[in-house]
Structure formats: C-alpha cells, structure tokens
Amino acid sequence: MIHLPPTLRRIQADRSVKQQRWAEAYGLYREAARAYPQRVLAAACWQDAAGMAGRLGRYSEQADCSRRSLALLNGTVLRTPLVRRTRIRALLALAESLYRTGDLAGGEEVARRVYGMAAGEDADFAAEAFHRLGQALILRGQVGGALTAFAHAVETARAAGTGLEVAQELVSLGVAAATVGDNATARDCAAEAERLARASTRRERTTVLASALGFRAVVLRRELRGEEAVAHAREALTLLSGPVGRQDVAVLAQSRERLATCLLSCDEPQKTAEAIDLLRHNHAEAVERGDALLIVSSAANIAGAHARVDAMEEALAWAERAVDAARNAGQGPHMAASALLALGTMLQVRGEHAEADLRLLEAVTLWEQVRATTRNELEHIELLGEQAQVYRALQRCRVARGDTDGALEAALRVRGLLLEQRLLAGRSPGPAMCPGPPTAPVTARHLSEQAARTHTVTLVYSLPGPARPGVRSGTTTAYIWVISPDGTRRHHEVGLATVRSAMPSAVAAHSGGTDGATAPEPPEKRLLRALSQGTAVPDASTRDSSPLAERDSRGITDAQLRLLADVFLRPVEDDLTAAGTRRLVVVPDGFLHHLPFNALPLKDTTPLVDRFTVAVAPSARQGPRATARGRPGEVPASRALVVGNPDPPTQPLLPGLPAPVLRALPAAEREARDVAALYGARALLGPEATRETVLARLPQARFAHFAAHAFAGEEVLRIPGALCLAPSGTPDPAREKYGAGADSSYLRADHIEPLDLTGCPLVVLSACETGWGKPSPEGNLGLARTFLATGVESVVVSLWPVDDRATADLMTAFHRHLVTGSTTGEALRLAVCETRRRHRRPEDWAGFSLLGNADLRLSPVARA
Known part of the structure; x- marks a missing residue:
C-alpha cells in the first residue's frame, strides 16, 4: 500500500x-x-x-x-x-x-x-456568520432575531458575494419571513432567489436552485396554487436526482419533504400515496446515516401524513416509531417530548383519551427535565412556550372526555409560572432569575374558593391549537371558563374563523410597490428599513416612537370591537350578569393579551368597562386579592415619582438604528404637572427626567408615573420595550452589551430587573404600546411584566399608539379618582368612562388596561 x-x-x-x-x-x-x-x-x-x-x-x-x-x-x-x-x-x-x-x-x-x-x-465570513446565527435562532423559536440576522446575511452577500450566495441567503430570509406571516417578503425572496440561481453558471448552482425552487413551492402552496407548487417542488427534486444532487443529502431530504407537503395539500389519494413514499425514503436514508433529528422528524411527518387521510393505525405506528427513535437518540428529552406530543394528539383524535392523557403527561415530565437545565430567564420562558403546546393538547383531550375542570387546570399550569416563583421566593439580586422551586398547581377548586373569597368573577381564556395532527393552520378554537363567586365553573368553546382579521399583528408585512420607473426595493432592504427606521413619528399627536415606523398605527374601530365581542364576550355575557358582581379578572392567552377587554361592547352596545372593573392577570394566582382592599397606602410628596415629556434621546436605542426624531408632548407635560400636584409633588420634566435620576428615585417611590415616548416590546428587535428619557452626560454601563451606539437615555428592562420595587405598588406607563410585547405563557414579554416581576402590584398600560391630549385627560382623571379613595381598578374604570364622553373615538380610550391588582388604594399624606 x-x-x-x-x-x-x-x-x-x-x-x-x-x-x-x-x-x-x-x-x-x-x-x-x-x-x-x-x-x-x-x-x-x-x-x-x-x-x-x-x-x-x-x-x-x-x-x-x-x-x-x-x-x-x-x-x-x-x-x-x-x-x-x-x-x-x-x-x-x-x-x-x-x-x-x-x-x-x-x-x-x-x-x-x-x-x-x-x-x-x-x-469575508460575515454573511455566513449571520446565516449560522439565523439558523440557530429560528430553530430555537426566536424568529424575530433570525429575521434580522438573515436580512443582514443577504445584505452582506450582495456587497461581497455572487448571485448564487445572494440566492442562498434569500431563501433563508424568505423562510423566516414566512414564519411570521410576512408573505410579501417571502414571495419576493422566493422569486429573486429562483431568478438568480437559474442565471448562475457555476457548478454549485444545482443545490441552490433546488432550494430556491423548493421554497418557491412552499410560497405557492400557501397561496393555494397547488399545481404550480407541485411543479416547482418536482423540478427541485429532479435537479437533485443526479449524482451531484444526491450528495447534498440535507437539501435532498428537505426537497422530498417539501414535495410531499405540496402533494398532501392537493388532497388526492394518488398524490397522498406518493407523498408518503417520499417521506418513507427520507426516513430510510436518515436511519442509514444515523441522522437523529431527521429520523424523528421524518417518522413524525409520516405519522401526520397518515393522520390527514384518517389512516390512524399507520399514523399511530409511525408516531410510536418517532417516540422510540427520540428516546434512543441520546440528544436530550426535548426530542422525545415533541414526539410524544404528536402521538398524544393522534390518540386523542382516535378517541383514546385516557391513553392520550398518559402520553401527554409523559411529555410534560420530559419538558420539566429540560426546563430544569435552563441557565437564564429568557431560556426558561422559551421552554415554557414549548411545554405549553403539550398542555394545549391536554386541554383538547380532557374537554373531549368531558373533564373541563381538568382542562382548566392544564390551561393554567404554565401561565405565569416563572413570575409566580420569582414573587413567592422574594427578590434576589441579579438581572435575571433561573427557575425556582416548583409551585403547587392551580386547581379548579382553588379558583372557585378564590372567586368566593374576593367576590370576583374570573374569565380564563385558552387557545388550544389545531385539533388534528399534521395541520398547521393556526388556532381555530378558543376555550373560555367562567369562575363565579357562587362556586360554579362554566366552560365554553367558540370558533375563531371570523375574528383573526380584527386582531393587530406583531409583525407587519410591507409591500414595496413601484411606479414602473423605479426598480423594486430588495426585500432585505425593505425588511431592515422596517425594523430599524425610527426617524419619524407616524402621528405628531401620539406618544409613539416605534422602530417599526411603517406599522399600521391606526386605532381599533367600533366594527372591530363588535366583532371581537361577538366571539370573546357574547358567549359568557349571561354568566357575567348572573355572577352578581362588578369585579372581573381576565386571564388571557396568546394574542388575546392584545385584546382591549375594557372596550368590548355588551349586547346593548355598552362597553364592558361601564359595568365592570376589569383587571388582566398573566396567571390565576396573580388575580383577585381579598386582603388588598384595606387602608390606603400613604404617598409622601417625596415618594411620588412623576415623569413628563423628557427631552428626546440623541442616540439610537440599539446599534445600527438611526437616532429617533421625537416631537415634544405638551399634553404629557401638562399631565405630569397635574398628577404631581395631586400628591403635592414636583414632576421631573424635560432635561431633568434622566435615567440616572429615575433609577435613583424608583426604589424609594410609592408610585411611578411616566408620560413620555416609548418603544413597544418587539420580538423582531428582541427588546421588551423601552421608555425614552432625557440624555445625560453619564456613560451608559450597558454600552458594552449593546454596542457603541447605545444611549443612556432609555429605561429598558435590564435596568429595571435588578430592582426591588415591592415598596412601589403602582406604575403607570402613559405612553404608546406599553402593553405590547411577544405573547408567551408568562404574559406579554414587555415592560409591564418586567415591573410586575420586581414586585409592583398594578401596572397601567396602553395597547396601541395613544393620542397625547386624550391620554393626558384620562390619566389625570385616573389619579384624581385614586386620591379620593377609589381602587386602582375603579379609578381606571371611571377615568375611561369620563374620557369617552370627551373623546368619542375608541382608539382614544379603549387601549388602556390594568395588569395585576385592581384593589390597590393610594392616598397623599396630606389627605390621609
């Protein structure tokens, strides 16, 4: 040799x-x-x-x-x-x-x-580095961060690479955009990627063109252009059938899966059989190579394909195979948990509810093992979102067997779990908290006892997800439980087919229209501009400084409110009337955290807030409190923190963004002066309202009120919101974390998290979209939750861009009622009702909401 x-x-x-x-x-x-x-x-x-x-x-x-x-x-x-x-x-x-x-x-x-x-x-490696980061983020469910990474990868490839590299990155960007419903960007990416790949003469074009065609097929399938989708997917697979293409096994497997998905969407027996054969081929190759992820995913896909055509025996067999493969993969319990979720869902569809319950509970145990290894709060919350999928399946299973109480307990099991642990364990130093000791599950009996003790009716909402495995069309059903003070618990199931169009979207899809004389804007440029543009305020009269400047900032309409009420209020209205109380606590789920419950009209068109004091809670434990309606907490003038109309920041919120151009808020300044006067205090205005001053006074404050511009909580920018304060000469200690472009003018979550604010029971965020954030089992991941986690009992927020003058009137009325003896919930109710008489548009008053304790009382020392 x-x-x-x-x-x-x-x-x-x-x-x-x-x-x-x-x-x-x-x-x-x-x-x-x-x-x-x-x-x-x-x-x-x-x-x-x-x-x-x-x-x-x-x-x-x-x-x-x-x-x-x-x-x-x-x-x-x-x-x-x-x-x-x-x-x-x-x-x-x-x-x-x-x-x-x-x-x-x-x-x-x-x-x-x-x-x-x-x-x-x-x-030279920047584009590929952005690409790898985007891949890791999208697999972890952090689609917003992946969008930004992939957009930068395309931008970098255009500057330094060839058309083939650009095409490759466009496919990744398009996949991420499609994940968040940005169909315009996905469509443009798919079309340009295909064009660039076809134009290339390089030997490597086969793989890239196949990826582009496969993704184009996905886009066409979503547009219900089934035959075109199948044609593109077939061409992609044909390209890879040669000796060169067969070596790119990952792309080949993905192309088979995409063709199978397109074939299944045609709902034709012959095409379904072909799809199953393709998926079986994937599984066989994965077994031969020892690709653990593909073995599990292909087995689960085959199970889903059989389930779509009601071949449940085969579906169950393949689901069992996916579970066995995941258990033997040696890659941690999360793979087995995901496979058990698919198996449990199929058992439930087949009617084997008891067995489905056992399998799903086994998945719950595995997810608990995964969560026990989390290193920080963000990672813990992400895993709670994964575990919540199992509890959603459990809800469907238990409702199907008539156990609505068991379904209610499953719905609440991971709601606000980390927030509960944080508050029960007491504040500990440090900016984040890893999971603490487990808390006892909330039982249906406990909720009834709580409702009776506090004389409050509780509405628990849940979005259990699609009913059948292999179907990914989103949530089509909502569950609503009504827990009344008399001990009764009623369950309702409602359809959501007519309501999705009325809900605001966390990520807007923007189209780059042209007039024929100008070349169309590249999709990554349009997306990055939408993510980063902060150089204008959509409306001079609002307190909005959102980086997504193109987002539709129009408020909600009467017609949308009626539509939302028909689905989410009308089914339970008789139960609310029969409860015999005006105290209402709402525990929402998913996108329902963005619902303006106060403004939903009753049958007689009266808004809910006219008859009920409404509070929103991230979990049932943070709901009504019987002990909070005692003696008011006294507020000395020196401990009333009121901020109004700070000077605008001079630097961007994050590196790479332009500095926002923010207009003055004269009504916010008037609001701050009037609120401070009610407590005999002096407001921090203009240049005085720096972050250093606010952070120095916040831990000693009895309440804090911010009338200012704000950035909404953004999944895309991976920030839980920020309040805009006045610039100062003090260097920002977070510059090293956020980069040289970060300014010290912003009050962010990482500044608030280390504080102990148990002595500051009320925070009012009188700015735009301060109640917005990524929905999660922990509630909206925005500034409001950050304040709740530090020990604040009540947080007043807005759900959309708010008018400067109308907001000033509402907030001044809120504090006026508060200092005369009303609880926080009642004071907000009265203030909203007063504002409605002066400002008739729903967008001027409907977006304000109270999170947490509605029974808090505060009083100035002079009037105590």
Whole structure:
C-alpha cells in the first residue's frame, strides 16, 4: 500500500471537492489531517473534513472534526490569516453540527461567538456568520432575531458575494419571513432567489436552485396554487436526482419533504400515496446515516401524513416509531417530548383519551427535565412556550372526555409560572432569575374558593391549537371558563374563523410597490428599513416612537370591537350578569393579551368597562386579592415619582438604528404637572427626567408615573420595550452589551430587573404600546411584566399608539379618582368612562388596561 504525503492527499481532496465528490474528499481530508505534523495544516484539514461531513449529513462526525480542528488551533500562538480563517470555518461547522444534532442552545452560543469573530477579524465570513446565527435562532423559536440576522446575511452577500450566495441567503430570509406571516417578503425572496440561481453558471448552482425552487413551492402552496407548487417542488427534486444532487443529502431530504407537503395539500389519494413514499425514503436514508433529528422528524411527518387521510393505525405506528427513535437518540428529552406530543394528539383524535392523557403527561415530565437545565430567564420562558403546546393538547383531550375542570387546570399550569416563583421566593439580586422551586398547581377548586373569597368573577381564556395532527393552520378554537363567586365553573368553546382579521399583528408585512420607473426595493432592504427606521413619528399627536415606523398605527374601530365581542364576550355575557358582581379578572392567552377587554361592547352596545372593573392577570394566582382592599397606602410628596415629556434621546436605542426624531408632548407635560400636584409633588420634566435620576428615585417611590415616548416590546428587535428619557452626560454601563451606539437615555428592562420595587405598588406607563410585547405563557414579554416581576402590584398600560391630549385627560382623571379613595381598578374604570364622553373615538380610550391588582388604594399624606 502506497502512503501518500499529506500535501498530496490534500491536493487530491481539493480536486474531489471541485468535482463534487464529497465522500471521497471527506476521507482524503481526514487522512491528510492525521498525517500532517504541522498543527495548523492538520487543523485546516480537519476543518475541511468537517465541511464535507456537513455536506454528507454526518453531523456527529462534523462536530468531531470541528472540535479536533479547534483543539489543534488552541495550542498555537500564531495569528496568521490561515489560523483565523480555519478557526472561523471550524466554528461555523460546529455551530451547524450542534443544532443539527439537537443542541440548540449550544448551536446559538457558538454562532454568536463566530459572528463576533467574523465581524471583527474577517469580513469575508460575515454573511455566513449571520446565516449560522439565523439558523440557530429560528430553530430555537426566536424568529424575530433570525429575521434580522438573515436580512443582514443577504445584505452582506450582495456587497461581497455572487448571485448564487445572494440566492442562498434569500431563501433563508424568505423562510423566516414566512414564519411570521410576512408573505410579501417571502414571495419576493422566493422569486429573486429562483431568478438568480437559474442565471448562475457555476457548478454549485444545482443545490441552490433546488432550494430556491423548493421554497418557491412552499410560497405557492400557501397561496393555494397547488399545481404550480407541485411543479416547482418536482423540478427541485429532479435537479437533485443526479449524482451531484444526491450528495447534498440535507437539501435532498428537505426537497422530498417539501414535495410531499405540496402533494398532501392537493388532497388526492394518488398524490397522498406518493407523498408518503417520499417521506418513507427520507426516513430510510436518515436511519442509514444515523441522522437523529431527521429520523424523528421524518417518522413524525409520516405519522401526520397518515393522520390527514384518517389512516390512524399507520399514523399511530409511525408516531410510536418517532417516540422510540427520540428516546434512543441520546440528544436530550426535548426530542422525545415533541414526539410524544404528536402521538398524544393522534390518540386523542382516535378517541383514546385516557391513553392520550398518559402520553401527554409523559411529555410534560420530559419538558420539566429540560426546563430544569435552563441557565437564564429568557431560556426558561422559551421552554415554557414549548411545554405549553403539550398542555394545549391536554386541554383538547380532557374537554373531549368531558373533564373541563381538568382542562382548566392544564390551561393554567404554565401561565405565569416563572413570575409566580420569582414573587413567592422574594427578590434576589441579579438581572435575571433561573427557575425556582416548583409551585403547587392551580386547581379548579382553588379558583372557585378564590372567586368566593374576593367576590370576583374570573374569565380564563385558552387557545388550544389545531385539533388534528399534521395541520398547521393556526388556532381555530378558543376555550373560555367562567369562575363565579357562587362556586360554579362554566366552560365554553367558540370558533375563531371570523375574528383573526380584527386582531393587530406583531409583525407587519410591507409591500414595496413601484411606479414602473423605479426598480423594486430588495426585500432585505425593505425588511431592515422596517425594523430599524425610527426617524419619524407616524402621528405628531401620539406618544409613539416605534422602530417599526411603517406599522399600521391606526386605532381599533367600533366594527372591530363588535366583532371581537361577538366571539370573546357574547358567549359568557349571561354568566357575567348572573355572577352578581362588578369585579372581573381576565386571564388571557396568546394574542388575546392584545385584546382591549375594557372596550368590548355588551349586547346593548355598552362597553364592558361601564359595568365592570376589569383587571388582566398573566396567571390565576396573580388575580383577585381579598386582603388588598384595606387602608390606603400613604404617598409622601417625596415618594411620588412623576415623569413628563423628557427631552428626546440623541442616540439610537440599539446599534445600527438611526437616532429617533421625537416631537415634544405638551399634553404629557401638562399631565405630569397635574398628577404631581395631586400628591403635592414636583414632576421631573424635560432635561431633568434622566435615567440616572429615575433609577435613583424608583426604589424609594410609592408610585411611578411616566408620560413620555416609548418603544413597544418587539420580538423582531428582541427588546421588551423601552421608555425614552432625557440624555445625560453619564456613560451608559450597558454600552458594552449593546454596542457603541447605545444611549443612556432609555429605561429598558435590564435596568429595571435588578430592582426591588415591592415598596412601589403602582406604575403607570402613559405612553404608546406599553402593553405590547411577544405573547408567551408568562404574559406579554414587555415592560409591564418586567415591573410586575420586581414586585409592583398594578401596572397601567396602553395597547396601541395613544393620542397625547386624550391620554393626558384620562390619566389625570385616573389619579384624581385614586386620591379620593377609589381602587386602582375603579379609578381606571371611571377615568375611561369620563374620557369617552370627551373623546368619542375608541382608539382614544379603549387601549388602556390594568395588569395585576385592581384593589390597590393610594392616598397623599396630606389627605390621609
């Protein structure tokens, strides 16, 4: 046997790569890596082998090769271009292998590390670094962050790459955009990616064109253009059927799955059979390669395909196979939990409710194991969202067997769980809190006892998700439970077919129309502009400074309120009337956190707020309180923190964004003066209202009132909102975290989280969209939840951009009623009713809501 020198082996491997013989190149690179005596050259060969392993779908081997390369580089002090580039490439391969094998958190961590290195050391890898970060984020469910990363990847590829690289990144951006319902961006990305890939003459065009065609098929299927979708998906798979295409196993498997999905959507027996054959092929190849993720996902997809055509025996068999494969994968319990969710849903559809309940509870136990390993609050909340899917399936299962109390308990099991643990355990230092000791589950009996003790009626809403496995059309049903003071609990099920169009959207889809003379704007430019534009306020009379400047800021209409009331209020109205109380607590779910419950009209067109004191709670435990209606809390003038019309910030909220141009808010300044006067205090106005001053006074305040501009909580920008305060000369300690562009003018969640605000029971956020945020089992992830987590009992927020003058009138009336003895809930109710008489448009008063305790009383010391 002739032993070739390592350099010759590497040359042969490079030749095999050019001929797209990945398996041959993989073996040669490994041989060269073992033979090279030089550490750096050996590391480069291990990195090349990692790239080939990724091409072949051998992700465990890819991780091993990447780690070997990094280990060799860690032992060298050289800082040559070869060392830098080899390290970056090895990290890119490691990031891919980690999330492909199920370690999503590890994949994101490595992707962020390599992004920092590429941006600082080698801009040639910036697009790929953005791409890897986007992949890790989208797999973890952080679609907003993925959108931004993929848009920057396209932008970078346009500046430095070829049309084929741009096409590849456009496909990823389009997939992320489609995930959040931005169909215009998805459509444009798909069309341009296909055009660029077809125009390329490079050898690698096959894989990229197949990806572009496959994604175009997905877009066409969503537009109900089934035959066109199947045609595009078939062309993609045909391209990959040659010797070159068959080597890109990941793309090939994805193309089979996309064609199968398009075929299934046609609802024709012959096409359904073909789809199942394609998915079986995927599963067989995954088993042969040992691809754990694809084994589980393909088995689950086959199960879903059988379930769509009511072949439940086969569906159950494949679902069981997915569960067994996930248990044997060795990648952690989350894979088995996901497979058990699919199996439990199918058992429920088949009518085997008891067995379905057992399987779903097994999934719950596995998710508890996963959550026990979380390292921070954000990660914990993300996993709660995954676990909530199992509880939604449990609700359907228990309702089907007539156990509506059990379904209610499942609905509440993960609502506000981390917030409860945080408050029960007491405040601990540090900006974030990992999961604490488990709390006892809320029982239906406990809710009835609480309602009787507080003489309050509680409405619990839940969105249990699609009824059948394999169907991803979104929520079509809502459950509503009414818990009355007399101990009765009533369950209602309502359809949502007519109401989705009336709900506001967290991410707007913008179209880049042209007049024929101007070239259409690239989709990534349009998206990045929508994400970052903060140079104008949509309406000079509002307190809005949203970075999404193109978002539709129009308020809700009477017609929309009637439509929402027909679905979410009318079914329970008789129960509310029979309850014999005017005290109402609402526990919403999902997008219902954005619902203006106060403004929903009753049958006689009277808004709910006219007859009920309404409070919104993230969970049943944070609902009514019987002990809070005692002696008012006294507010000395020195402990009344009132902020009005701060000078505008001079720097952007986040690096890369322009500095916002914010108009003055004269009515907000008047509001602050009037509110402060009611307590004998002095408001912080204009240049005085700096973040340093606010943070110094906030822990000693008995209440805090902010009349200012605000950024809404944005999933896309990954911020839970921010209040705009006056600039100061003090450096921002968070500049290192947020970058050199960050300003000290903003009060963000990371400034509030470390505080103990149990002595400040009331916070009023009199600004635009302060009640907005990403819906989660913990409620809206915005500023309001941040304040609740620090010990604040009541937070007053707005759900949309609010008028400056109308808001000033409402807030002044709120505090006027508060200082004369009303509770927070009653004071807000009276203030809304008064404002309605002066400002008739619903958008001027309907968006204000009280989160938390509606029974809080405050009184100035002078009037106590």
